[in-house]
Amino acid sequence: MSTPLFLKLKNNSDSVNIMKIAIIGTGYVGLTTGTCFAEIGHEIICVDVNEEKIENLKKGIIPIYEPGLEEMVRKNKINFTTDAKKAIKFAEIVISAVGTPMGKNHDADLQFVKEVAETFGKHANNQKVFVNKSTVPVGTGKICKKIIETEFKKRNVDFGFEIVSNPEFLREGTAIKDTLEADRIVIGTETNNARKIMKKLYEKIEAPILFTDIKTAEIIKYAANSFLATKISFINEMAGFCEKAGGNIKDVAKGIGLDKRIGKKFLNAGIGYGGSCLPKDVKALIQKGQEFDCDFPLLKAVEEINENQKNLLFKKLQKHLGALEGKLIAIWGLSFKPKTDDMREAPSLTIIKKLQATGAYIHAYDPKATENAKKMIESFNIEFCKTPLDTASGANALVILTEWDEFAQTDLKRLHSVMKNPLILDGRNLLNKEIVEKAGFKHVGIGQPDQKPHETAKLLEHA
Numbered sequence: 001m002s003t004p005l006f007l008k009l010k011n012n013s014d015s016v017n018i019m020k021i022a023i024i025g026t027g028y029v030g031l032t033t034g035t036c037f038a039e040i041g042h043e044i045i046c047v048d049v050n051e052e053k054i055e056n057l058k059k060g061i062i063p064i065y066e067p068g069l070e071e072m073v074r075k076n077k078i079n080f081t082t083d084a085k086k087a088i089k090f091a092e093i094v095i096s097a098v099g100t101p102m103g104k105n106h107d108a109d110l111q112f113v114k115e116v117a118e119t120f121g122k123h124a125n126n127q128k129v130f131v132n133k134s135t136v137p138v139g140t141g142k143i144c145k146k147i148i149e150t151e152f153k154k155r156n157v158d159f160g161f162e163i164v165s166n167p168e169f170l171r172e173g174t175a176i177k178d179t180l181e182a183d184r185i186v187i188g189t190e191t192n193n194a195r196k197i198m199k200k201l202y203e204k205i206e207a208p209i210l211f212t213d214i215k216t217a218e219i220i221k222y223a224a225n226s227f228l229a230t231k232i233s234f235i236n237e238m239a240g241f242c243e244k245a246g247g248n249i250k251d252v253a254k255g256i257g258l259d260k261r262i263g264k265k266f267l268n269a270g271i272g273y274g275g276s277c278l279p280k281d282v283k284a285l286i287q288k289g290q291e292f293d294c295d296f297p298l299l300k301a302v303e304e305i306n307e308n309q310k311n312l313l314f315k316k317l318q319k320h321l322g323a324l325e326g327k328l329i330a331i332w333g334l335s336f337k338p339k340t341d342d343m344r345e346a347p348s349l350t351i352i353k354k355l356q357a358t359g360a361y362i363h364a365y366d367p368k369a370t371e372n373a374k375k376m377i378e379s380f381n382i383e384f385c386k387t388p389l390d391t392a393s394g395a396n397a398l399v400i401l402t403e404w405d406e407f408a409q410t411d412l413k414r415l416h417s418v419m420k421n422p423l424i425l426d427g428r429n430l431l432n433k434e435i436v437e438k439a440g441f442k443h444v445g446i447g448q449p450d451q452k453p454h455e456t457a458k459l460l461e462h463a
């Protein structure tokens with residue numbers, strides 16, 4: 001059972017303009033967007049090329065783990081189809097949410113986005129709005145516009161169409177809330193008509209709308225993800241400094257985060273950022289910069305820090321255990337962050353590969369991501385376990401890679417009794433060092449030096 005979501009929507013039910021929307025691409029972004037638009041009353045048709053996915057969705061089975069989403073899909077009448085032509089004809093707004101994976105040179109691969117624009121150009125039967133929700137580099141709106149114009153010309157039709165860039169800022173694990181209670185909605189358009197239509201689409205959602213031009217909207221998405229990545233690499237760099245100079249990164253983060261100009265969020269030091277967006281988008285922006293003679297030295301450093309960070313726990317393990325061959329390492333958490341089963345660019349992949357190369361044995365556990373992890377991890381020297389305690393049983397060290405809530409609630413006494421060597425490497429600073437060490441463990445976190453925790457400020461936190 002997932003926790004129910006209490007969402008704040010605008011209380012203007014009388015004035016909802018029901019719109020017909022087609023979403024092309026039913027991944028994390030497309031499925032959440034389509035479902036949330038259905039929830040606020042729009043008529044939705046979701047399209048995907050993957051027939052199995054569509055067949056399952058028709059039965060109310062969703063292909064991903066995202067809290068609250070399956071219930072919301074079942075509750076709302078959403079049409080699922082593989083027939084893009086039918087969906088485009090039905091809709092007044094066509095939203096492209098196909099993936100934009102990393103290309104050969106780390107740029108964004110626009111193949112699928114271009115295909116959607118082409119399909120739109122081939123099948124639009126009256127004036128419609130084409131919305132790009134995928135993360136796409138600056139200039140993609142223009143490319144899509146050209147593709148559609150070319151297809152219209154081939155058909156000798158001139159329905160007129162609007163191009164909109166409407167980037168998505170949802171996070172996995174909190175995707176519904178992030179969509180329906182968005183911090184902001186960014187809409188890049190060329191015309192007042194497109195603005196009016198997009199405003200209508202979002203009228204039930206209580207969030208500031210920033211209208212801008214298409215290129216600016218495209219850049220905002222990359223700037224946002226790059227800034228978040230910068231915050232993480234900054235705090236990880238400071239954590240490294242704390243380890244050498246003395247000092248506790250958790251309190252450093254609190255001490256700077258209470259300054260409203262800095263903000264408390266995204267200052268958790270750890271084993272580096274992963275996921276389907278931050279790593280890919282920072283790389284793609286650096287790559288795009290080359291076209292315009294922009295070197296992006298700051299973002300290159302952000303990336304380098306992140307790569308080093310992914311190796312940090314492995315180095316710490318070597319420091320504490322010496323040679324790792326034949327040792328049993330327990331791993332708690334595989335997904336790139338909690339509340340998701342997504343393994344894309346998960347730091348766990350880097351660490352596990354390194355451990356396997358040393359001849360160490362691995363016991364691994366994740367509450368949701370194990371099945372996806374099995375597809376991405378070579379099967380030698382690793383066993384996937386059913387419970388955290390089974391995983392830790394007989395281990396020379398326990399490594400925490402994802403901060404799932406259930407790990408924080410561990411019975412430390414029982415954990416101590418099953419481990420061979422009571423060493424915890426806490427890659428997310430999830431556990432309280434003092435409590436864990438009182439329970440007889442050696443706790444090695446990130447940016448928390450080994451010396452006895454000094455008198456850190458006991459902050460009175462004001463809401």
Ligand code: UDX
Pocket residue numbers: 024025026027028029030047048049050053097098099100112115116133134135136276277
């Ligand atoms: C999203 C965004 O769209 C991407 O730009 C951003 O950088 C990350 O988040 P996401 O929803 O995570 O991507 O992608 P994914 O889960 O891979 O889903 C994409 C879906 O589109 C898949 O279900 C795929 O089958 C479908 N697809 C792809 C199509 O329906 N048509 C295509 O031509 C290509």
Ligand code: UDX
Pocket residue numbers: 168169170171172173225228232265266267268269270271272273274275276277278336337
């Ligand atoms: C991100 C953006 O936050 C979202 O706005 C965008 O639409 C998609 O990309 P997501 O990839 O779901 O969302 O995860 P996010 O919560 O941003 O976390 C990304 C990575 O950063 C995770 O590996 C997480 O563990 C790490 N992280 C996050 C930290 O290491 N420290 C932090 O303080 C926050």
